[in-house]
Amino acid sequence: xxxxxxxxxxxxxxxxxxxxxxxALIRFQCVCKDWKNLFRTPSFIAEHLHHSTRxxxxxxxxxxxxxxxxxxxxxxxxxxxIHEFHNTHIIDPLMPGLVYSSNxxxxxxxxxxxxxxxxxxxxxxxxxxxxxxxxxxxxxxGFGFSPIINDYKIVKLFLSGYFVVQGEVYSLRTGLWRxxxxxxxxxxxxxxxxxxxxxxxxxxxxxxxxxxxxxWIVSFDIANEVFTLTPFPTSHxxxxxxxxxxxxxxxxxxxxxxxxxxxxxxxxWVLEECADPSKGRWNWAKIYTSRPNPYRCIIWPKIIWRNExxxxxxxxxxxxxxxxEEDYEGKVVxxxxxxxxxxxxxxxxxxxxxxxxxxxxxxVLLDNIHV
Numbered sequence: 413x414x415x416x417x418x419x420x421x422x423x424x425x426x427x428x429x430x431x432x433x434x435x436a437l438i439r440f441q442c443v444c445k446d447w448k449n450l451f452r453t454p455s456f457i458a459e460h461l462h463h464s465t466r467x468x469x470x471x472x473x474x475x476x477x478x479x480x481x482x483x484x485x486x487x488x489x490x491x492x493x494i495h496e497f498h499n500t501h502i503i504d505p506l507m508p509g510l511v512y513s514s515n516x517x518x519x520x521x522x523x524x525x526x527x528x529x530x531x532x533x534x535x536x537x538x539x540x541x542x543x544x545x546x547x548x549x550x551x552x553x554g555f556g557f558s559p560i561i562n563d564y565k566i567v568k569l570f571l572s573g574y575f576v577v578q579g580e581v582y583s584l585r586t587g588l589w590r591x592x593x594x595x596x597x598x599x600x601x602x603x604x605x606x607x608x609x610x611x612x613x614x615x616x617x618x619x620x621x622x623x624x625x626x627x628w629i630v631s632f633d634i635a636n637e638v639f640t641l642t643p644f645p646t647s648h649x650x651x652x653x654x655x656x657x658x659x660x661x662x663x664x665x666x667x668x669x670x671x672x673x674x675x676x677x678x679x680x681w682v683l684e685e686c687a688d689p690s691k692g693r694w695n696w697a698k699i700y701t702s703r704p705n706p707y708r709c710i711i712w713p714k715i716i717w718r719n720e721x722x723x724x725x726x727x728x729x730x731x732x733x734x735x736x737e738e739d740y741e742g743k744v745v746x747x748x749x750x751x752x753x754x755x756x757x758x759x760x761x762x763x764x765x766x767x768x769x770x771x772x773x774x775x776v777l778l779d780n781i782h783v
Contacts, residue, residue, distance in 0.1 A: 426450065426456065429447070429450070429451075429456075430456060430459045430460045430463060431463050433773060434460075434532040434533060434773045434774070434775060435532075437451050437460075437775065438533060451775060452775075452777065456775070457774070457775045457776060457777070460774065460775055461515055461516070461772070461774045461775070461776070464516075464772045464773055464774060465772050467490050467772075468490075468717070468718070468770055468771070468772050469487045469488060469489045469490065469771060469772070469773075470487070470488040470715075470717050470718075470722065470768065470769075470770065470771070471485065471487060471497070471513060471768075471769040471770060471771030472485070472486045472487070472488060472744075472759055472766050472767070472768050472769075473485050473766060473767035473768070473769060485497035486759055487771065488757075488759075490718065492757070494759060497531065512554070512555040512556070512606065512607065512608075512609060512769065513555075513769050513770065513771050514555060514556055514557045514564060514609055515557055515564075515772065515774050515776050516530055516531075516532055516771070516772055516773055516774025516775075516776050517529070517530050517557075517564060517774075517776055517778075518530075518531065518771075519553075519555035519566060521553065524541060525538065525539050525540065525541050525542075526539040526553075526566060526582075527539055528564070528584065528778055530774065530776055530777075530778060532773040532774060532775070533775060533777075535777070535778050536778075537584075537778040537779075539566065539582055540582075540587070540588075540589065542568060542580050542589055543580055543589045543590070543591065550570075550571040550572075550574070551568055551569060551570045551571060552568075552569045552571065552603040552607065552616060553566065553567065553568055553569075553607060554566070554567040554569075554607030554608075554609065554614035554615075554616065554632060555567070555607070555609065555614070556609030556610075556612070556613065556614045556634055557609065557612070557634070558612040558633075558634035558635040559612060560612060560635040561585075561634070561635045562585075563583055563584060563585040563634070564583075564584040564585075565581050565582060565583050565584070565634050566581070566582040567579065567580075567581050567592070567607070567614055567632050568580045568581075568582075569594065569597075569603065569616075571601075571603070573601070574601040574602050575599070575600065575601040575621070576594055576597040576598075576600050576601070576603070576618075577594070578591075578594065579591065579592040579593070579594040579597075580592060581637060584778070592637050593638075594639060596638075596639045596640065596641065597630065597639050597641075599620050599621035600618045600619070600620055600621075600628070600630060600641070601618065601619055601620075601621060602618055602619045603616045603617070603618045603630065606655075606767075608655035608656070608657075608662075610655075610657045610660075610661075610662050611660060611661075611662075612633070612634050612635060613631045613632060613633055613634060614631070614632045614634065615629055615630065615631050615632075615655050615662060616629075616630040616631075617629065617630070617644075617653060617655065618630045620641070626643070626644065627644040627653070628641045628642065628643060628644060629641070629642040629643075629644065629655075629662070629683075642683070642694055644664075644696075645664070645681050645696040645698070652666070652667055652712065653665065653666050654712070654713055654714060654715075656713075656715055656716045657716065658680065658682050658699075658716050659682075661682050661683060661684065662682070662683040663680060663681060663682045663683070663716065664680075664681045664683075664696075665678060665679070665680055665713035665714075665716070665721060666678065666679040666680075666681070666713075667705075667710075667711070667712065667713065668701075670704060673704070675704040675705050675706075676704065676705055677701050677702045677703065677704055677705070678701070678702040678705075678711075678713050678721060678723075678747060679698055679700070679701050679702075680698070680699055680700035680701075680716075680721070680749075681696050681697065681698050681699070682696070682697055682699050683695075683696055684696075684697050700749055702721070702747050702752060702754075703752050703754075705754070706754055707725075707745070707754065707756075709725050709726060710725070710726040711723035711724070711725055711726075711745045711747075711754075712724045712725075712726065713747075714768040715768050715769065715770065716749075717770060719748060719749050719750055720746045720747060720748055720749065721746070721747040721749065722744055722745075722746055722768050723744060723745040723746075723747065724744060724745075724766060724768065725743045725744060725745055725756075743756050743757065743758055743759065744756075744757050744759060744766070744768070745757070
């Protein structure tokens with residue numbers, strides 16, 4: 413108390429502000445210069461992000477194109493409410509697609525380059541074009557963050573005949589592209605699905621020429637810029653699969669067909685550090701198997717969110733032919749890992765196979781790194 417006027421200590425003020433949504437903090441920048449500067453400090457941004465990640469909404473990206481708004485994004489919040497995520501006018505509405513999200517930053521693939529976008533603070537940064545115009549038409553892209561070096565990186569792997577032949581990395585901290593050695597990826601081909609970031613690394617699923625039919629995990633260490641290969645679980649070499657994160661560990665989701673049945677289950681495998689050095693550093697462990705899919709449709713697992721496996725929906729071809737198909741457009745299925753329950757959930761104006769990603773609002777800046 414000073415002059416009979418109550419004054420909160422700065423520590424209490426910061427503790428309150430750090431728990432507020434980004435939208436409120438943007439408005440509060442006008443309160444005073446001290447607050448505006450506070451919201452740009454690395455410690456405040458990091459603590460705000462820590463609180464935000466506890467209430468991660470789900471980012472659902474729809475690729476359907478409609479007149480007037482060709483690119484739809486929806487947010488599913490913890491209360492299971494859907495909100496449309498409006499595009500910024502800076503973003504080209506006809507862009508080919510979104511690569512991935514990390515700490516509130518979205519990496520968007522444009523027609524000739526990329527851009528990084530923090531929609532919460534309405535900031536976009538255009539990424540310069542790659543170093544060289546390689547003759548290879550196909551490439552695979554990953555995006556992620558390393559807390560060790562406090563930097564975001566975009567990895568671009570060029571493919572020739574579906575084999576990895578060249579690599580480039582863009583650093584947000586330096587604003588530059590540089591070549592990266594891909595020697596350990598010699599003979600790796602067919603990088604399928606979307607790249608997945610987890611714990612300072614970016615992961616793909618691929619195959620090796622000298623081991624036909626076997627899948628491998630291709631990982632890129634963001635801090636050290638090196639690639640490594642890890643074998644797949646041996647029992648799942650020819651299944652549809654998708655990468656996910658479970659309890660901060662890399663995981664794989666597999667739909668496994670039940671023999672002599674039209675149904676299947678979803679298996680969850682987690683990559684854990686092996687306690688026995690003689691067996692290698694890493695080991696796959698199956699920690700969950702769902703009950704059989706109760707619906708007359710195909711559900712493809714996409715991501716793990718708030719103890720739920722989120723799946724996109726596709727009608728069985730058999731029922732489509734027989735005229736018994738249902739309308740699955742705009743629906744996703746949630747499989748609860750604790751109760752083993754399956755539930756449909758409607759996403760308005762959503763396509764049959766939406767991109768489903770995690771997203772969290774943050775104050776992460778694009779002019780320089782503050783995490």
